[in-house]
Amino acid sequence: MKEKFKTHIENHLSFLKESKLLIACSGGLDSVVLSYLCHLLDFEIGIAHCNFKLRGIESNEDEQFVLTLSNKIKAPFFVTNFETEVYAKNHKLSIQMAARELRYDWFTTIALEYQYDYVLTAHHLDDNLETFLINLSRGTGIDGLTGIPEINDQYVRPLLPFSRTQILEFAKKNNLSWREDSSNRSTKYIRNKLRHNVIPELLEVNPKFLSNFENTINNLKQTQYFVNSQVDTIRKEVFEYAESETINISIYKLQQYDDPKTCLYFLLKDYGFTAWDDILQILTAQSGKQVFSSTHRLVKNRDYLLLCPIIEDVSDRVYTIPEEENRIMIPSGMIHLKEVSELSETDFKTIYVDKEKLKYPLVVRKWKEGDYFYPLGMQGKKKLSKYFKDEKLSLLAKERVWLLCSDNDIIWIINYRADNRFKINPRTKQLLKVTIT
Incomplete structure (x- = not known):
């Protein structure tokens, strides 16, 4: 796996070789292997660990384990402790979403403070399949079916092409030790249900399911690239950029396309809109009709739809x-x-x-x-x-x-x-x- 990982970096992520990298390490199998591989390739790395205080002494033992690992591979060690349950309650979030917000905010802060170019996370092919199935079960567009992005701004996931089986085999071959999170055995969460119940059945039906899934993801990404290029062409045709952050969308030009609703979906989805039937109806509504997202609004004005951010109400200001x-x-x-x-x-x-x-x-x-x-x-x-x-x-x-x-x-x-x-x-x-x- 080391050679395959090295080849993948050289072919697709060569910028990592000359970069300063912060590795998010929980102490679990995946992040330990990622840390070890980067160490073997002589990357300049630091190790960052979050203690969410959710499993008592187990969480503290995880922290100590990652500290020992960092010392062994001679990497700088960063650690923080979160009151995750309190944060989740105060922000009305699930424990999973609270932990996600806390760790990504902290990783970004550490990377900025200590001048790390990228943050590496240990998501792999099985994680990608789980994400695909979760999005599929909830209903999604093509963006939700292309899985976890390998590069997302400062965050890079170099293990995405590798399966959990490959990672496990590498760890055993190199006598690596890691921590097992007891919460991963629980089927209370949908991701664990898929991991323990659904995906094994799929692999039993077709042992090549994971590799076939990887091919499917690559095909979907090519489709996504093609769609995005078409949307860019449509955007240049129908968008007119005005003052005060307003975009004028020509209704006439939009209606020249065979499926205006689909065009509007791709043009407006990044602005938080979801009420697509209402947006389609606004094309033929009277001037003044509006549709809102959490951040923007769309207003019918004669021959145009006006798209603009929702701004603070200053109607009473004098x-x-x-x-x-x-x-x-x-x-x-x-x-x-x-x-x-x-x-x-x-x-x-x-x-x-x-x-x-x-x-x-x-x-x-x-x-x-x-x-x-x-x-x-x-x-x-x-x-x-x-x-x-x-x-x-x-x-x-x-x-x-x-x-x-x-x-x-x-x-x-x-x-x-x-x-x-x-x-x-x-x-x-x-x-x-x-x-x-």
Whole structure:
């Protein structure tokens, strides 16, 4: 196995040879073999061990065992202790999920602090099969059927092509010792049920099941690569990137494809969406219809779907500007106020007003129903809701609108239009330039 492992590294993970590696070691068979193999290949390694305090004295003996192993192979040793049950209760997680969060957060911290390039974990082919079956049983797409990624950012799993049988044979041949986790014998967890009950039956039906599974995973990864390249092409066609982290998705272009629902699934799955029937219906819904994920929302706006992050609700936030202040930061930018002697060019980010007409402190707030203003260059007043409709502002754009006000009167719909009541005239003595950047 040593030669096969070495060949696999050279062919697929050659960057590890020149890297500083932190190995996650529980003391079990798989992580002990991984540590030993990396030691035999003279990699620069450190050993990291988590004591989750879940099995009393057994957990402490695991910690001592990994310390002894680290000393034997002359590798730096890192250890931490977690109150896993307390963490799981406080964060409303299962023990397994709590342990996963705790260890990965800690591995990342240690790697950063001690400048390890990669963290190696000892997942292998049998683990990959278990993950595949778990995802299959829960219902999944192609991403869930491609198994555990061999490289996932800083985390690398160099034992993925090797079976538990190969790993065990190597350990016995090299007289390695390891710790047996008693909880692995319990069938309380779905992974253990598959390991002890389901997979042995599959191997009895077909002794080549594991190698055939590995071929299947490789075929699925090729399919996934092809699908992703197609999705990239579609994304370039239908996505239009706008300001404020908003993506405009062309409904017309999307509907030119044979299966818009499948296209939307691949385009939006990374944004946390799951209500695919609702998303499909939004294509033909009225403007303003929305679908939410935990992190993003999708809004129908005429011929587009607007995709944007869910942001903090600031509808009740109000900012005041005393006369002595010349700038203030609001969520959409920095407002600058400056007395000037003459006009220069204006645009939607700049207005000029007669300072003597202002009542301080000025106020910056969100718009609300019933607000009206006197549009610069027009006669009479107009409700903001009607102005937004005439300007064809989307729901998202309306939500981002801020108003600069004097007392209760609107001076400026920021980034859009000034109010006629504060415009300069030949009698203006104090000219105030207002800009947002």
